[in-house]
Amino acid sequence: ARTPVTVTVTGAAGQIAYGLLFRIASGAMLGPQTPVRLRLLEIPAAVGAVEGVAMELEDGAFPLLESIDISDDPWAGFDGASIAVLVGARPRTAGMERSDLLAANGPIFTDQGAAINASAADDVKVLVVGNPANTNAFIAMSNAPDVPAARFTALTRLDHNRAIAQLAARSGAPGSSITRMTVWGNHSATQYPDISHTLIGGQPADRVIDDPAWVRETFIPTVQQRGTAIIAARGASSAASAASAAIDHVHDWVLGTAAGDWVSMAVPSDGSYGVPEGLISSFPVTCAGGEYSIVPDLEIGEFSRARIDLSVAELAAEREAVIDLGFAKRG
Numbered sequence: 409a410r411t412p413v414t415v416t417v418t419g420a421a422g423q424i425a426y427g428l429l430f431r432i433a434s435g436a437m438l439g440p441q442t443p444v445r446l447r448l449l450e451i452p453a454a455v456g457a458v459e460g461v462a463m464e465l466e467d468g469a470f471p472l473l474e475s476i477d478i479s480d481d482p483w484a485g486f487d488g489a490s491i492a493v494l495v496g497a498r499p500r501t502a503g504m505e506r507s508d509l510l511a512a513n514g515p516i517f518t519d520q521g522a523a524i525n526a527s528a529a530d531d532v533k534v535l536v537v538g539n540p541a542n543t544n545a546f547i548a549m550s551n552a553p554d555v556p557a558a559r560f561t562a563l564t565r566l567d568h569n570r571a572i573a574q575l576a577a578r579s580g581a582p583g584s585s586i587t588r589m590t591v592w593g594n595h596s597a598t599q600y601p602d603i604s605h606t607l608i609g610g611q612p613a614d615r616v617i618d619d620p621a622w623v624r625e626t627f628i629p630t631v632q633q634r635g636t637a638i639i640a641a642r643g644a645s646s647a648a649s650a651a652s653a654a655i656d657h658v659h660d661w662v663l664g665t666a667a668g669d670w671v672s673m674a675v676p677s678d679g680s681y682g683v684p685e686g687l688i689s690s691f692p693v694t695c696a697g698g699e700y701s702i703v704p705d706l707e708i709g710e711f712s713r714a715r716i717d718l719s720v721a722e723l724a725a726e727r728e729a730v731i732d733l734g735f736a737k738r739g
C-alpha cells in the first residue's frame with residue numbers, strides 16, 4: 409500500500425461533512441490505493457457530535473481509513489495535513505448583511521490560515537468550501553505566508569457540475585459527454601457559467617442548444633440561483649451535492665483532469681483574463697502531476713467579458729472589505 413495521506417476536514421459535525429467524510433474514507437477522493445488519516449476539526453460545542461460521526465466512520469470498516477483524530481484546536485487539527493478541506497464557517501443568519509458575514513468569518517480563516525502555515529505538511533493543498541468561500545480562502549492564504557499562494561483554492565465545482573446537469577437535461581445528452589464547461593468569478597449569484605467553449609458530444613454547445621435566449625434567460629440564472637432553489641425545496645442548503653463537488657475538486661487536483669477536458673476551480677489569479685492578481689476567482693483549469701494550470705488563450709466575447717468583470721468586481725470589493733477589517737494586508 410502507498411503512504412497514508414493526512415486529510416483535515418473542518419466543520420466535521422456539519423451537514424456537508426456528513427456527506428464528505430464517508431466518501432473520503434471509501435477512497436473516492438484520493439483513489440483506491442491511498443490510505444487516509446482523518447483529522448476532524450470542530451468548535452468545542454460540536455466535539456460530542458463529531459465523536460458520533462467518528463463512531464459511524466469506524467462502523468464503516470473502511471479498509472483505507474487508518475485513523476481518526478478529533479480536535480477543537482486548529483494547530484492540532486492541521487498537524488501534518490496534506491489535504492485541508494475547510495467546510496466549517498459562520499452561516500448567514502436572518503438580518504445579516506454580506507459585510508457582517510465577512511466580519512464573522514474573518515477570525516476563523518485568519519486563525520486557520522496561521523495554523524496551516526505553522527503545522528500542515530509542506531505539500532498541503534487547501535480547499536475552502538465554507539462561505540463566502542473565495543474570500544475566506546483569500547483570508548487563509550493571506551495569513552499563511554510560508555505556504556505557496558497557489559495551494560489555496562475555493563469550491564466552484566458545485567456550480568460547474570450544476571451547469572453540466574442543466575445542459576444535459578436541455579440537450580438530452582449524457583453529462584459525461586459534456587466537456588470544457590467553465591464557471592468564472594465568485595461562488596455567489598454573480599458567478600458566470602460560460603458555455604462558449606463547452607462541447608456536447610464533441611460539438612460546440614451553443615450550436616447543439618441553438619437557443620441563445622435560453623442560455624441567457626434560463627440557463628445562466630438557473631445555475632446562479634440553484635443553491636437558493638435547493639434551500640426552498642429541501643428546507644436546508646445543498647449538502648450531499650456540495651460534498652460530492654468537493655470530492656471531485658480534490659480528486660482532479662491530485663489525480664489529474666481527463667485529456668481534452670477541463671474543470672472549474674477558484675484559484676489565486678496570476679492576472680489571466682484581466683482578473684487582478686491574487687484574487688481567488690473561478691477559472692477553467694487543467695490538472696496534472698498534482699498541480700493545476702489556468703487554461704490559456706480562450707477567446708472571451710463581449711457578453712462573457714461583461715459578466716466576468718461583474719463577478720470579479722464583487723471579489724475585489726470583498727477583498728477591500730476584509731483588508732479594511734484587518735484580516736489581510738494590501739499588496
Ligand code: NAI
Pocket residue numbers: 418419420421422423424425449450451454495496497498499516536537538539540541563564566567595645646647650
Ligand atoms: P453546517 O452548519 O451543517 O455545518 C457547519 C459546521 O461548521 C458546524 O458543525 C459548525 O460547528 C462548524 N464550524 C463553525 N465554525 C468552525 C470553526 N471555526 N472550526 C471548525 N468548525 C467550525 O453547514 P454545512 O451545510 O455543512 O455548510 C458549511 C458551509 O459550506 C457553509 O458556509 C455553506 O454556506 C457552505 N457551502 C458552500 C458551497 C460551495 O459550493 N462553495 C455549497 C454549499 C454550502
